[in-house]
Amino acid sequence: MQNEPTPSVTDPATVARHAEYWRRNIRVVGALLVVWFAVSFGLSILLAETLNAFTLPGTNYPLGFWFAQQGSIYVFVILIFVYVRLMNRLDREFDVDEGSAS
Amino acid sequence: MNVQAWTFLLVSASFALYIGIAIWSRASTTKEFYVAGAGVSPLANGMATAADWMSAASFISMAGLISFMGYDGSVYLLGWTGGYVLLALLLAPYLRKYGAFTVPDFVGDRYYSQVARIVAVVCAIFVSFTYVAGQMRGVGIVFGRFLEVDVNTGVIIGMAIVFFYAVLGGMKGITYTQVAQYCVLIFAYMVPAIFLSIMITGNPVPQLGLGGVDQASGMALFERLNGLHLELGFAPYTSGTKSTLDVFFITAALMVGTAGLPHVIIRFYTVPRVRDARISVGWALLFISLLYTTAPAVAVFARTNLINSVQDVPYSEVPEWFTNWEETGLVSFDDLNGDGRIQFVGPDAPVANELTVDRDIMVLANPEIAGLPDWVVGLVAAGGLAAALSTAAGLLLVISSAVSHDLLKRSLHPEISDKDELLAARVAAGLAVLVAGYFGMNPPGFVAQVVAFAFGLAASSFFPVIILGIFSKRTTREGAILGMVTGITFTAAYIIYFKFVRPDLDSAANWWFGISPEGIGTVGMLLNFGITWTVSRFTPPPPPQIQVLVDLIRVPRGAGDAHELNL
Numbered sequence: 224m225q226n227e228p229t230p231s232v233t234d235p236a237t238v239a240r241h242a243e244y245w246r247r248n249i250r251v252v253g254a255l256l257v258v259w260f261a262v263s264f265g266l267s268i269l270l271a272e273t274l275n276a277f278t279l280p281g282t283n284y285p286l287g288f289w290f291a292q293q294g295s296i297y298v299f300v301i302l303i304f305v306y307v308r309l310m311n312r313l314d315r316e317f318d319v320d321e322g323s324a325s
Numbered sequence: 326m327n328v329q330a331w332t333f334l335l336v337s338a339s340f341a342l343y344i345g346i347a348i349w350s351r352a353s354t355t356k357e358f359y360v361a362g363a364g365v366s367p368l369a370n371g372m373a374t375a376a377d378w379m380s381a382a383s384f385i386s387m388a389g390l391i392s393f394m395g396y397d398g399s400v401y402l403l404g405w406t407g408g409y410v411l412l413a414l415l416l417a418p419y420l421r422k423y424g425a426f427t428v429p430d431f432v433g434d435r436y437y438s439q440v441a442r443i444v445a446v447v448c449a450i451f452v453s454f455t456y457v458a459g460q461m462r463g464v465g466i467v468f469g470r471f472l473e474v475d476v477n478t479g480v481i482i483g484m485a486i487v488f489f490y491a492v493l494g495g496m497k498g499i500t501y502t503q504v505a506q507y508c509v510l511i512f513a514y515m516v517p518a519i520f521l522s523i524m525i526t527g528n529p530v531p532q533l534g535l536g537g538v539d540q541a542s543g544m545a546l547f548e549r550l551n552g553l554h555l556e557l558g559f560a561p562y563t564s565g566t567k568s569t570l571d572v573f574f575i576t577a578a579l580m581v582g583t584a585g586l587p588h589v590i591i592r593f594y595t596v597p598r599v600r601d602a603r604i605s606v607g608w609a610l611l612f613i614s615l616l617y618t619t620a621p622a623v624a625v626f627a628r629t630n631l632i633n634s635v636q637d638v639p640y641s642e643v644p645e646w647f648t649n650w651e652e653t654g655l656v657s658f659d660d661l662n663g664d665g666r667i668q669f670v671g672p673d674a675p676v677a678n679e680l681t682v683d684r685d686i687m688v689l690a691n692p693e694i695a696g697l698p699d700w701v702v703g704l705v706a707a708g709g710l711a712a713a714l715s716t717a718a719g720l721l722l723v724i725s726s727a728v729s730h731d732l733l734k735r736s737l738h739p740e741i742s743d744k745d746e747l748l749a750a751r752v753a754a755g756l757a758v759l760v761a762g763y764f765g766m767n768p769p770g771f772v773a774q775v776v777a778f779a780f781g782l783a784a785s786s787f788f789p790v791i792i793l794g795i796f797s798k799r800t801t802r803e804g805a806i807l808g809m810v811t812g813i814t815f816t817a818a819y820i821i822y823f824k825f826v827r828p829d830l831d832s833a834a835n836w837w838f839g840i841s842p843e844g845i846g847t848v849g850m851l852l853n854f855g856i857t858w859t860v861s862r863f864t865p866p867p868p869p870q871i872q873v874l875v876d877l878i879r880v881p882r883g884a885g886d887a888h889e890l891n892l
Contacts, residue, residue, distance in 0.1 A: 245879050249796075252414045259410045263403050263580075268572050271396070275563060282536030283545035288563045291399035292391075292621040293532060296406045296614045303413045303607040310418075311600060319882045321598045 244317040251309050255302050262298045267291035331703030332471040339509050339707045340486055343714070346505055347490030347498045355747050358495030359426040359726050360594040365500055367601040371608025373503035374592045376510065376715035378405075378583075378609070379616060380456070381463025384510060384712035389687030391624035392631075395554075395562040398624065400572055400843075404579020406610060406617050411584040411788075413606035417593040419795045419878045421602035426594065427723070428587040428787060429731040435794040437871055438802040439736060444809050446731045448786045449587045453720040453727075454760070455779040456588075460720070461765025463713040466685065470653050471706040480765035483714060488758045491718045491725075492751050499718045500595060506711040511615055513708020517692045517701050518619045521626040524695060531622035539629070550625060553632050558674025562628070567841075568833065574844030581850050582780030585788035588719040591726075599881040627687045630694050635680060636669045643667070646693035655683035717761060725754035778820055781842075785812035785849025793857050798875045800857060803864040808857030816849030 266274065271287030279289045314320035326334075352358040365373070383405070391398030425431050428449055433442025461480055468479025490498040518531040526534035526546060539549040551561045560566050567575075583589065592609075593602045634644060640658060650656040658667055661677045669680040689709065692701045729750035734741055741749070786809050793800040793808075820842045823831040833839050840848065866872075877883055 241876065241880055248879070255410075255414060259407065263407045263576065264573060267399065267403055268569060268576065271399075272564065272569075279536060282533075283538070283547055284536040285547060285563045288396060288399075288547075289536070291396065292402050293535075293618055295403055296618050299406050299410050300607070300610050300614050302410055303603075303610055306414055307600075307603045307607055310603060314600070314881055319880045321600060321881050 240317055241319070244313065244319055247313055247317075248310070251306065251313065255306055259299070259302055262290065263295045267295050326699065328699045328702045329471070329473065331700045332706045333703075335700070335703040335707040336472070336710060339505075339711060342505055342509075343486060343502045344489060346501045347494050350494045350498045350501045352493070352495040352497045352747070355426075355730070355743050355750065357497045358747055358750050359722075359730060360591070361495075361497040361500045363424070363595055363597055365595040365597075367596055367605035368608055369500070369504050370592060370596050370601075370605045372507040372612055373500045373595075374589065374605070374609035375612035376503040376507035376711070377499075377592055377719040378589055378613060378716070379507075379510065379712050380716035381460050381709065381713040383616065383620075384514065385463050385466070385688055385709050386685050387688075388620040388623040388627065389684035391621055392628045392687050393684050394565075395560070396565040397567045397572065398621075399565075400567075400575045400579060402617055402621065404576045405583055406614060407576070408580040408583025409606055409610040409613070411580060412589065412593075413603060413610075415792055415795075416584060416590065417602045417606050418599045418881070420590060420791070421593050421596065422599050422878045422881060422883065423874075424594065426591075426730050427726045428590055428791075429727060430735065431794070432787070432790060432805070433731070433735060435871065435874070436790070436800075436802045436805045437868060438806065441790075441802060441806050441809070442731060442735060444806060445787070446727045448782060448809070448813065449727045449731075450724055452586065452779045452783050453588060453723045454764070457717055457720045457724075457757075457761040458764040460713040460717040461761055464710060464717075465765055466653075466655075467689070467706050467709045467713070470650070470689065471702070477766045480762055483710070483717075483765070484758050484762040487714055487718050487721065487761075488755060491721050491758065492754045495750065495754070496591075496595060496722055499715075499722055502718070503715045506715040507612060509711040510708040510715075511612070513704045513711070514616050514619060514623075514688075516704060517695070517697055518623050518626075520697050520701065521630075521691065521695055522622060525626050525629065531619045531626075535622040535625055541633075546625060546629070550629055553629070554671065557632070557636065557670045559671030560673075562625070568839050570839055571833070571841050571844055574840045574847045578784050578844050578846035578850070579780055581784040581788050582846055583783075585783035585786070585791070586779075587723045587783075587787070588716075590787075591723065592719070623688065623691065627691050627694070630691070631682070631687075632669065634694055635667050637666055639666050641665065644694070646690055649693070650686055650690055653686075655686045657681045721754055721757045721761065724757040725750050728753040728757075778817070781816045781820055781846030781849060782813055784846035785816040785853055789850055789853040789857055793854070793861075795875065795878060797858070797861070798872050799861050799866060801861045801864045801867055804857040804859070804861035807860050808853040811856050812849045812853030815852055816846050819845045819849075 267290040271291055274287035275285040277286040278284055279286055356362050387401055423431055429442050429445035432445040464483040465476040465479050468474050469476045490502050519529055522531040522534035523529050526537040527540050528534035528537050537546060539546045542549050547563055554562050596602050596605050659679050661679050667680050668676050670676060670678050689705060692705055729746055733749055734746050790805045790809055823842045
């Protein structure tokens with residue numbers, strides 16, 4: 224890795240490509256954070272009491288309680304793996320990935 | 326074999342394993358000592374992060390806290406896992422690309438300022454020492470109860486083990502011992518949970534058993550527990566007593582604090598590439614979630630078991646575990662009405678509560694309460710020690726690198742050789758172990774309060790300036806320093822006022838907008854964000870090479886680590 228040339232950050236084409244990559248990156252992160260917020264602060268906290276009137280289908284979990292103590296954690300794990308997938312794809316699309324070997 | 330023999334055997338075996346790994350993975354350069362040579366596989370780093378993160382608080386205290394708090398305990402579950410989403414999406418990949426050794430490294434370089442670096446060093450050291458004290462207390466409890474050695478002897482044994490692998494192996498030794506410690510602690514946590522789940526619900530998966538049926542009464546487990554709570558004058562288990570606003574702010578403070586804790590952040594410097602840092606956070610949270618989704622089940626099982634085995638039982642007929650824990654002072658019974666029976670009831674009951682159970686013992690006492698085999702009890706002891714020692718080691722590394730790298734190399738003595746810096750790092754790690762040991766033997770009486778401090782300070786200091794440093798090129802030195810200082814000062818002042826100066830006023834009626842000291846870190850964080858952003862708009866923009874640096878951090882591909890470029 225040390226032998227690669229310093230990336231040219233003044234070449235206008237590269238600058239534009241990196242700027243567009245960054246915009247798309249922000250969009251991915253923004254969308255995932257909306258889900259993160261909705262599940263943790265929305266379903267598990269603000270709406271918990273309302274959702275407790277229902278149970279998680281097939282179980283005896285009060286729904287709001289389930290989101291607060293089980294469901295959100297599962298969603299968090301999924302969110303990170305989705306992020307990894309989307310970003311790896313985005314890296315390749317904009318030719319900024321790190322290749323297969325380091 | 327009895328409980329003590331099993332405990333001795335399992336604890337010694339696990340210690341021998343850690344020492345073996347330490348000898349195998351010695352560090353010979355500063356890069357190995359600080360970041361394990363940045364050659365750790367993402368999966369191994371995920372496990373190491375999980376052990377690094379899950380401390381005595383997660384292993385020993387959390388299920389007990391939830392058990393006593395019911396729905397309100399969700400703040401810990403949400404806060405201590407949700408922070409990893411922030412870490413993955415907003416911090417880890419960029420900090421890995423920057424490729425420094427420590428958190429103050431990044432803050433000092435990005436904000437082209439020694440003042441910013443020193444402020445970050447002070448925060449990192451304070452947050453980490455706060456945390457270490459709690460770990461050493463956990464070590465003391467486990468040794469005191471299960472091996473019946475003096476607490477001080479227990480702390481010394483724990484110190485000796487950490488000293489050995491932290492000083493010898495640095496981050497490299499710590500990483501591979503943490504992988505082993507994760508395996509020990511998760512096995513030790515799951516085995517009793519599975520036993521309990523089968524006993525109470527007939528389902529071997531605790532996460533599913535919790536949503537199942539209580540075999541003894543034939544009712545849904547939650548209905549059964551809520552019924553018991555109502556009968557005994559406690560608030561229903563599945564609804565909270567804290568205000569929704571406070572739950573919101575505490576959860577946010579814990580989440581952001583988690584993402585801002587230096588000992589967690591530096592783990593992501595140890596993998597080879599940016600994409601490894603991303604996936605590694607995913608593995609870490611997956612491994613963490615195994616314990617964190619089990620804890621709420623353990624909490625409910627323990628609560629039901631506890632009520633069933635002590636409520637209205639004559640004191641002369643209490644089970645053996647009760648007497649054992651009574652000797653440690655963590656369970657106490659005061660026969661207020663003199664009827665010789667234990668009344669374990671809540672605040673709404675017509676009679677007075679006579680039983681005090683320390684929340685910290687719920688997980689440790691659980692196997693005994695449920696009458697599980699002796700080897701399970703020994704296993705839980707080994708798991709508790711693994712959790713405490715792995716976190717202590719990670720924290721000690723932050724302290725030692727703050728001293729040897731940030732203070733010595735980057736501030737006072739830049740021309741120091743790699744070999745001398747490595748020696749300084751080892752000496753600093755050794756001294757930090759001694760200080761931690763002192764806290765373990767003379768625990769400050771306010772460990773629980775101080776934990777609110779650690780998260781509040783991490784949330785209100787590092788998190789906003791790191792995020793803005795990456796996502797806004799316009800963020801300036803002046804903005805960051807003022808933001809950090811205001812965030813910390815505000816948060817610390819609020820916590821100190823309510824926890825130490827006027828603890829008598831520490832109630833919802835006196836809090837600002839009903840926000841407790843545990844949740845005030847969120848306000849401190851928002852203040853920090855606001856000030857850093859605003860001041861940055863009115864001060865000269867960062868020099869061009871810093872803007873180039875930010876551009877490089879944002880793109881995964883590049884010439885090695887961004888901080889090594891001579892800009």
